Amino acid sequence: MDNPKHGMTLIVKTITRLTVGLILLFGIYIVSHGHVSPGGGFAGGVIIALSFIHILLAFGKEVALKRISYNVASFFESLGAIMFITLALLGIGSGYFLLNFISKGEPFRLFSSGLIPLYNVAISFKVGAGLFIIFVILVTFRLTKKDDRE
Amino acid sequence: MSLYFLCLVLFSVGLYCILRKRNLIKIIIGIAITEYAVNLFFVLVGYKMHGRAPIHAEDQAILNMVDPLPQALVLTAIVIGLAITALIASIAIRVYEKYGTFDITKIRKLKG
Amino acid sequence: MLELQILLVFMIIGAIVAVKTKDLLSAVIAVGTVGLGLSVAFLILKAPDLAIAQLVVEILVVIILIRATIRKDLPFSTSGRWFFNTFVVFVFLIVFLIFGYICMKDLPKFGEPIMKVAQSFLNNGLKDTGATNLVSSIVLDYRAYDTLGEATILFTAVIGVLAVMRKVGRKK
Incomplete structure (x- = not known):
């Protein structure tokens, strides 16, 4: 991890090691409290993707892809889509598509409002993994030999 | 009224960039600026004077809230805009790799 | 809403700088x-959800565009019928x-929206969905x-x- 040949300088690496866990924790907080406070799956998913992009920019792509590999990110993207569709289809059993069928609970609590937190988690998986995949592809793309001369 | 017109001016700056510039990155920038203007216009239409954010509080009843429907529409539009920007940027990188330039007139010449 | 007008003028100036500058990296910034x-x-x-989402998305857009433009600062042509096109x-x-x-x-005046649909969301949203954040209840319910x-x-x-x-x- 401390290979000085890859990535940025020692200062950036040290700060990254201290802050990246806090950024991931903030993303998880934004996702899980999306139905009682500002936030939600979209913003939280982008923050989770940014925490891994932070590692990728500071340490280089080998370390970042060791933490969360391409297959794991692909798995989470598919998991988000399948989780959303499954939760939506379960509503058909007691009514119609996308029905919020379980108990609403007491308002202003973390475990309330039925299926909305689960939908938030599914959306955050999908957005976070998808943006991380897009960024990995854009960063690791190398131009062919002909244009490297410029 | 003046706010709507300033928003329209921002939109036309982005439209000018799309119509007049020949660099692919400038065209992406123009698309991003027009998208910002449209998002801002949606939220401006839904604003209520002296309104509060559409979030209920535990200890008091909030009666005067702004319109939450345009905010919900714009929330999906923001993430879609990010995905579209990434897609166009990847196409621009691929075009640069094939032709060695971002200029669209030169690309047209090299094609035939 | 004077502060909003000042902010919009600032955004228009930033957009004009982004359009007119020659340097691509400066334009992206x-x-x-x-x-x-x-x-x-x-x-x-009064849209805090959108403020959070726009802030983090903007950071990612700037990173992606810098990746696309870095070390490719090429001059672009101004030849052709410049005057006629402009x-x-x-x-x-x-x-x-x-x-x-x-x-x-013909639009409603600023600050007085027509809230036919939204009024029912505001009245019944907490009872129907149980979510405190009404934007979240509209997006996901x-x-x-x-x-x-x-998705x-x-x-x-x-x-x-x-x-x-x-x-x-x-193809090689």
């Missing part, structure tokens, strides 16, 4: 200022602005088909980037 100004404008307009574009923009100004007189379509578009964009940037199967 100017677009970053426009997006961050938009984030503050959302916060003034004249036609300006005439079109002036006509567009005049028609837009006429159309805006009342209008959840929007979110389904958004589809994001999936399509990922597949599109994968197809454009693929390594194998390319």
Whole structure:
């Protein structure tokens, strides 16, 4: 991890090691409290993707892809889509598509409002993994030999 | 009224960039600026004077809230805009790799 | 709303700088200022969800555009019928602005929206869905088909980037 040949300088690496866990924790907080406070799956998913992009920019792509590999990110993207569709289809059993069928609970609590937190988690998986995949592809793309001369 | 017109001016700056510039990155920038203007216009239409954010509080009843429907529409539009920007940027990188330039007139010449 | 007008003028100046500057990296950073100004404008307009989303999305857009432009600072051509093209574009923009100004007189006044649909969401949202944040309850309960379509578009964009940037199967 401390290979000085890859990535940025020692200062950036040290700060990254201290802050990246806090950024991931903030993303998880934004996702899980999306139905009682500002936030939600979209913003939280982008923050989770940014925490891994932070590692990728500071340490280089080998370390970042060791933490969360391409297959794991692909798995989470598919998991988000399948989780959303499954939760939506379960509503058909007691009514119609996308029905919020379980108990609403007491308002202003973390475990309330039925299926909305689960939908938030599914959306955050999908957005976070998808943006991380897009960024990995854009960063690791190398131009062919002909244009490297410029 | 003046706010709507300033928003329209921002939109036309982005439209000018799309119509007049020949660099692919400038065209992406123009698309991003027009998208910002449209998002801002949606939220401006839904604003209520002296309104509060559409979030209920535990200890008091909030009666005067702004319109939450345009905010919900714009929330999906923001993430879609990010995905579209990434897609166009990847196409621009691929075009640069094939032709060695971002200029669209030169690309047209090299094609035939 | 004087602060909002000052912020919009700042955003327009940033957009003009982004359009007119020759250096591509400076143009990308100017677009970053426009997006961050938009984030503050959302916060003034009482939309905290959008402010958070716009802030983090803007950071990612700037990183992606810098990746696309880095070390590729090329001059672009200004030859051809420069005067004629600029004249036609300006005439079109002036006509567009005049028609837009006429159309805006039919819009509801700023600060007094027509809230026919939204009023029922505001009245019944907490009782129907149990979610305190009404934007979240609209995105994920009342209008959840929007979110389904958004997930589809994001999936399509990922597949599109994968197809454009693929390594194998390319003609040498």
